[in-house]
Amino acid sequence: MKIIKYSLLLLAAFLTLLLLWGTFGVPYQIDYHEERAEIPNLPSAWQNQQVALIADLQVGMWLSNKNTVKDIAERLSRQKPSVVLIAGDFIYHPIGDESEEETREEYEQEDVEEIFSELRHALSLLSPLTDSNIPIYAVLGNHDYAMEKPDDTKLAWLAQQVQTALEDAGITVLVNETVALESPGNQEDAPLYLVGIGSHYAGNDDPHRALAQLPDDAARIVLMHNPDSFVSFPAGAAPLALAGHTHGGQIRLPWRSDWSWMAMLADDEVHTDGWINGYGNPDNRLYVNRGIGFSVIPVRLNAAPEVTLFTLY
Template sequence: MKSLKYILLSLLGVASLLAIWGLVEPYFIDTEEEVAEIPNLPDAWEGQRVAVIADWQIGMWLGNTNTIRRVVDQLIQERPALVLIAGDFIYHADKGNDNEIGKAVELVRPLVAAGIPTYGVLGNHDYAMDAKTAPPNEQIAGELYAALEQAGVDMLQNEAVSLVPPANQQPTGEDSLYLVGIGSRWANKDNPAIALSQIPQTAPRLVMMHHPDSFEKFPANTAPLAVAGHTHGGQVRLPFLPQWSWMTFVREDKVHVDGWIEASYGQPGNRLYVNRGIGFSIAPIRINCPPEVTLFRLREAS
């Protein structure tokens, strides 16, 4: 019986330490530096950096807003050519948290003020959807979209825009690099075909979406670099086995939660990277899954 007691006490001690660490880890920022190869990349974009962040979840209890501020400060110091924010700015603004939209604007405004081109798409929580079956709140999403646009963030929903190269060189014709932004999947707003119809077939492009499952809708060779969020990297993952998270055990379908996704997912010539995000869902903890800033260095595909 003593042995069983010691085992139970040990397990309780380990669980307590993990819980404490889970509350601490969200304040450690992990910067992942990656190389992304894009066919026909214009010379003006060779070697330039693109930052990706996601899932602020403002309004979540014990939300990680201090870390968001530190991430924004870091990006202002890093000065990438672009900052892409892959959705879920807010958590659930229709449940009495009237200041969520204002807080999102406050947090993003320094990026715009620093002169860093900043783009975004909406996620499911931006429509007040915490489940696939929840009805999308179009009013909340519209208010958030408009507020971010007014603050200087270029918001995209199934749209493609020609990006101005660094040093303000004007893009012309084949020298243009495009950004494709896709709408929220859970809100039934993701339509890559509409966005892709707005750019030349062989034009170089980046693709941003909130939900990784939208990636499957892209035809072959149309998304050489696609980025997404939504998963929070699993949020709680087994030490030394980051591919195993709580999502692995509660979902029957294959989970695409973190980093470069295997080549078998999506169509040939397309490549997806999933950012772990900054905030939380359900519980304000992260274990073996720190908040992520991704910095992509662009290269011409060989």
């Protein structure tokens, strides 16, 4: 009996230490992960240029690692990549299905004030980056519509407020739109295009509308929040697609990276992180960033927050 008792105590101590490490350790061990990314017809001005990708700030989540967001913004402002891309979920505050209306009047004023407080805080954390004159582009995520689950009521007015605040801070938000990126050093060259896709949970992702704005055979990067938007791209339309949303599964077994806590909660397949093979149409390639913040619980295990630095060729 003593052996069993001591074994249970050891197990409890181990699980407690693991939980503490997942709460106060891993979330602050930022992985600045470097990748090389091939883009067909890439203009010479963009050869070997660096593109930074971050996602899922989730500011407003309890025990959210806000200092991590600030540290990342400060480091990228010093590192000066040619462009910074943010794959949505700036704020966390999910209201869920408390109302079927998409109007502000349905909610307590304190809820509205809390949401905008989260947004102001997110922008203050990003200020080292927005003050650096580095071009920054973003798409919106489900939490920017106050949605935690696909069947939650989307708040279009909230998403519009988030977009307006981001753009006032110097972050260009794309919703099923395509823009030509300014060539590094203002070199005269053919443009590299960025295709930004709307929120999948909000039913607002329309790749075909965004792609219709592209010249034929144009070099492009595709940015989306949810990897599930990727499957809608025609073959060869997204040779470099970038997403977030999954937090890398948030809690994963070290010897089974395909097993994750978020995958267990999902009704369908979760594409956790890294290059995703065997998904989508031919000649399209998707990279999923693990993001910075949390969902539901403030714990990360074997899924450190990630900044991805792509060198283009």
